[in-house]
Amino acid sequence: EAVVNRIAAGEIIHRPANALKELIENSLDAGSTSIQVSIKDGGLKLLQIQDNGHGIRVGDLAIVCERFTTSKLRTFDDLSTMSTYGFRGEALASVSHIAHVAITTKTKDSNCAYKASYSDGAIIPAKPGGAAEPKPCAGNNGTQISAEDLFYNVPTRRKALKNATEEYNRILDVVNRYAIHNEGVSFTCRKVGSNTPDVHTTTSATVVDNIRHIYGTAVANELLSLEKSYPVYPLKIKGWISNANYNVKKFVMLLFINHRSVESPAIRKAIEAVYTTYLPKNTHPWVYLSLEMDPRNVDVNVHPTKREVHFMNEEEVIATICEAIQDRLGDANV
Ligand code: ADP
Ligand code: MG
Secondary structure, three states, X not given: OHHHHHHHHHHHOOOHHXXXXXXXXXXXXXXXXXXXXXXXXXXXXXXXXXXXXXXOOHHHOOOOOOOOOOOOOOOOOOOOOOOOOXXXXXXXXXXXXXXXXXXXXXXXXXXXXXXXXXXOOEEOOOOOOOOOOOEEEOXXXXXXXXXXXXXXXXXXXXXXXXXXXXXXXXXXXXXXHHHHHOOOOEEEEEEOOOOOOOEEOOOOOOHHHHHHHHHOHHHHOOEEEEEEEEOOOOEEEEEEEEOOOOOEOOOEEEEEEOOEEOEOHHHHHHHHHHHHOOOOOOOEOEEEEEEEEOHHHEOOOOOHHHOEOOEOOHHHHHHHHHHHHHHHHHHHOO
């Protein structure tokens, strides 16, 4: 059974950045305003996240890494809390099957923090043969989750991921995207042992401040805001897009659907086509888009870590997005 679970976990978590994305989303779901990420060896040795969210009650610590354990509602009427991807209570369980997981957490109403370690979906007894209860300890409000030795028990996966620099860049990319999308939340990401974080956003920074911090002044100074609602689908589009004269060699698209970072090659292709009439040859757009749609219209068969997403009325929705961008570019370039 352990092997089957490990294989299932490996299908959800392909690399450190996938695990981190899930952990960041959990911290955001817990209402955190500070999220600090620490990394060793591209996340393969250590992936650690510290948040200041509502914490996990000590009574829930024993089961939190079991499959399908979730504190989040899942009803068809409660659109704001329903999972967009039909994926619930699997992330922590998956990570615990492919790494050594430790959780230290404190809720506001508790006098102390509690720490517990996990393996293969279950809490590990504090002493061999001893009781499996979480140990009281000192700690701030919020949750710290560490995943050590990622894929220690999946040698093929481990071998395929030997480039720590590449893995770290993917981790940074995930942190950057979520930092830009979550105004009012402070994010840091650092390598353990390094004094200066590679990303550091503050709670008072605006979206554009964060874009400037991460992508530079050249991008930030060229941005056009985008905001439109279409009650028909329904669909809400928000974001910031580069103006026509933005001059870079790589198309950057930050895409969020219902606040989850996703990829959509179809949206990418369509947006690039809109820009071709405006951009000089061999230059590309920079686009940050946040789409909100009825979760029932988003394909629930796609696992979030596969990232590539499909949704209902895809062609119409994409045409609508392109029209909004086209209008904005047109207005700015008369
Ligand atoms: P899901 O997010 O789909 O509920 P997860 O496996 O990602 O499933 O997390 C399981 C549960 O653990 C969550 O429902 C939540 O109750 C709790 N949890 C995980 N991370 C945190 C966190 N950073 N702060 C508070 N609670 C958390
Ligand atoms: Mg989760």
